[in-house]
Amino acid sequence: MDSNLSSQKRRTLAPQREVGRQRVAELLEAAAEVIQERGFEATTMAEIALRADARIGSLYRFFPSKDAVADALMDRYATVLAAAYDAVRDQAGSATPEQLADILIELLVQLHPQARAVTALLDSRTDWTQIRLRFRAQALAGVRAALKANAPGLAEAEADDIAAVVLNNMKTMVGMMRKDAPTTPGAPDQLRLMNRLYLGAKLTPARP
Template sequence: MSSQKRKTLAPQREVGRQRVAELLEAAAEVIQERGFEATTMAEIALRADARIGSLYRFFPSKDAVADALMDHYATVLAAAYDAVRDQAAGATPEQLADILIDLLVKLHPQARAVTALLDSRTDWTQIRLRFRAQALAGVRAALMANATGLAEAEADDIAAVVLNNMKTMVGMMRKDAPTTQGAPDQLRLMNRLYLGAKLTPARP
């Protein structure tokens, strides 16, 4: 069976799962730095301090590594938004605003590799849309957990605004968006005031 057709190996032992996690972390770092097309399997193995045979044992191709990274990030994102939803129920709207901003900042290092992958593959439009929908649904669930009287349609609108604010915060961190030293704090304040105004009337 060729390496292109062989399926990714799912390790059964903890040591194997740890090795896969290390390989994916190394792959994310290299792809983030060099882009998907320029990244080689040899570079990933070197970054992970692993033999190239070990990498190919788990991932038969670079595309298989990319697919595994996408699946891993989707799982991480789902768990993160579940945790935020649980926190949201006992938080004030202003606290929730900070929790959401901090979430995207926390996820940013992993998201950079995923963004590099998505930018390199025009055939991954559906995956890009899936991640966007997953993020919107996660924010929306947190909003409705915090303000149980919030209408679903309004929750969708607020989630879109908050998600864009979260992305702007990351853009400021990366210097991709216009910023000054105090601008991130101003954005946090704006997010707190916005959620306070929108969610407080819908809280029990």
């Protein structure tokens, strides 16, 4: 049997012991770094193992192929994203709209390092369009839940619209940080102010 075909059929190994889970986390961190730098197609399993200071056999023990590594990275990001938005929703109830604006901006800034690897993965494969849409829907739902927790009286349709605006502003902030979007030294602070004023105006009338 072809060894490559055999490795593709093997399932990703889910470690049961803490030491194994730590090893998997280190391998995925290394994979994310290499993929960010080189892109998914150019990344090799050997490079991932080298970056993790692990034997190549250890990498293949947990991940039978590079696609398995990619799947694990996307699953991990979905889990991290869900936990992060749950935490924001929990804070939103006791925050002012202006504070919530800052919390949401900081969230995407914090998630940015992990998001870069996922973006590189999604950009490399046209057949991952549905996964891209899933992440977008997850982010929109997370922002929307935070808005409703802060302003329970917000109309459903308006909550959807505001969530889309806020998410785009969050992405613009990351673009400014990466110098991918037009920016000046003071522009990020102006964007933060704009978000505070916007959410203050939209959410305050719908708060108890």
